[in-house]
Amino acid sequence: MYRFLLTPRWWGINVFVLLAIPFCIFMGSWQLSRFEARVDEHRDAKAEATAGKTEAPRPLADLLPVDKATSGRQATATGHYDRQLLVPDRELDGRRGYYVLTLLRVDGGKALPVVRGWLPGAADPAEAPAPPAGEVTVTGALQASETPGDNGVSAKGGLPAGQTAAISSASLVNLVPYDVYPAWITLNKGDAGMTAVPASAPADTGLDLKAFQNLGYTGEWFVFAGFVVFMWFRLLRREVEFLKDARLGLVPDAEAAGEPDYDSASSPVR
Template sequence: MYRFLLTPRWWGINVFVLLAVPFCVFMGSWQLGRFEDRVQDHRTAGEQAASAKTAPARPLAELLPVDQATSGAQATATGRYGKQLLVPDRELDGERGYYVLTLLRTDGGKALPVVRGWLPGDADPAKAPAAPAGEVTVTGALQASESPGQGGLPAGQTSAISSASLVNLVSYDVYDAWVTLDRADGGMKAVPATAAQGTGLDLKAFQNLGYTGEWFVFAGFVVFMWFRLLRREAEFVRDAELGLVPDAAPAEPAGQTPAGTSAP
């Protein structure tokens, strides 16, 4: 009954199934591995953030460039505060407000963006406390530059704490990093450090998990369709052997008589 499996048509079907199922399983396992890697990165980032809070502060130059190991580490820098900007639409403890960002001109000539604190409500330069005068030494959690934001904001505001954005607002170079003070000044709230980008259980991580399920479903679907086709073919062969398959010979066209007979 199953001799039809040796036909060229079924050879093609079988080869496709034998290739498709391992491929789907491999892709599903790969996506699952990507998800597990992100989970591990999330755990590692959490452990590093916890240890960074208790580790002694180090000079800024020793922690650059910012990576997963140095993100959140305590950094110190000395200089004089310069231009002050507001970063609107920033939430803290579920409340909408804005950051007060001041550029610290260091001895090296570059400026370090310093988030001195957070205030509630709409960005208002009149409410933002002025930066301390003279030479200061700041200590705070080191953060990597954010992705450049959109323009169109009023003067004195920036949508992202990014060196690519800030360099267009000042006449001097800006570090590709920023710090958030452990203790905000001027009555503002301190902004907590965030985890390094790509280390959290974000949407991409759960997309990997979703793709894992999809690939395994595809593998199961291929096997299901193979069994369905096999059963259908086997039933057709069985019916043909029992003579249950209707004659597929073409009918004679209307107005014609079979060969070998004469019309009345």
Template sequence: MYRFLLTPRWWGINVFILLAIPFCVFMGSWQLSRFEDRVQDHRDAGEQATAAKTQAPRPLARLLPVDKKTSGMQATATGRYGKQLLVPDRELDDKSGFYVLTMLRTDDGRALPVVRGWLPGDAGTTKAPAAPAGEVTVTGALQASESPGSNGVPAAGGFPAGQTGAISSASLVNLVPYKLYDAWITLAEADPGMKAVPATAPSDTGLDLKAFQNLGYTGEWFVFAGFVVFMWFRLMRREVEFAQDAELGLTEETPDPGLTPAPAEGEASREASREDSDTGSAKVSSSPTA
């Protein structure tokens, strides 16, 4: 009854099933591992942020370049404040305001962007306090350059003079006359009159939309694997039912008239002669006797 499974048609179906199921399971497992990695990164980032608050500050040069391990760590730098910019449309404690960003010129000739604090209101009308004069040593959480469109960073451009949308070397290179570090810090204690800006987690370490997309893809691949098994079982049952019906005589295989071969030319002639002979005999037998 199951001999049909060895036919060429079913060999092709079986090979496809044997390849499709492991592939679906592999892809589902891979997407699940990606989700678990993002969950672990989220936990590590939280633990790192908590530990960074109690760790002793380190010199800036020892923490560069910024990566997932060094992001959020307390860094110190010494220099003199230079050009100041405002970063509008930033929220803190569910209130709209702006960051006060000042360039700290260090001894090596480069400038480190320093977020000295946050102020409520409109960056175009609210006056920000001036930076301290003379040499200063700052301490704050090290941060990687921002990317427009992430972590609340506006993606639109066209800001007025004295303002910038993102804190990054790529955005600031045309706004300040200094060479810049590819990093910035937010002061642990804001300057007078402002609120300290908390450090943000590094990119790709949170339970964002990408993480839940990985979880959704995991379910889809496992559903595909189950659907493949279901369809194979359904096809097999149909073949078995058809074979059983054929054995019981419940189905008749009627040949397709279009597939019936035409008689050969000689056979056609003999058939025509036979028909003519039968017709002549019929005429003789039907004629009246004298």
């Protein structure tokens, strides 16, 4: 038995090791559970998106407010198209272009933003098809209001009149004189020959950078646990070698070297 393990210095080292290893294992397991949860969310979101494309459309009021469960679901609304805006710098199939966004006045005048389609190139009001006149019924995937950073949404300002950087009620309410729903619809089929805009996944779901960060942290915590064990054995070996050298007279006196004075009772048992 190594009697020096009972000295105060080694008591401190041993207690630290006994606490550090379970803590590292716990933190690594917790980070792994977070990664697994995000994988499950990604799988559920894909299943819900598939189901949302095939299920019967539901009235807009039945799906509000938009959350992870209702985002991407098929919604329908009836009203009259009003003001039209362009959303520049939107990418589709690797090409840059813009959305054609038209506000649909429903429910006594409240407006629902409707993305009628996508066009390539720079945003040009002359190229954007005018919305149909009269009462229309729209059907498409329901989406939550965007915020800067979501799906590449830019926060830049200073856009020309008739354009908006984000499809957001907070932004649109400054451009139109009526209330706007905190949601929008992208039509299943592009209007007037435009390309339909596919629904995006809800925020904070799927295998994003955060998910892989959780996986990376998992590995780091388990490496820390292994490092603690490695250092403990290295210190133990160094201590044993020092004692052997001291007994053979190969090092200065222990007290002179600032090391504990190990007598025969505290030296390793042969």
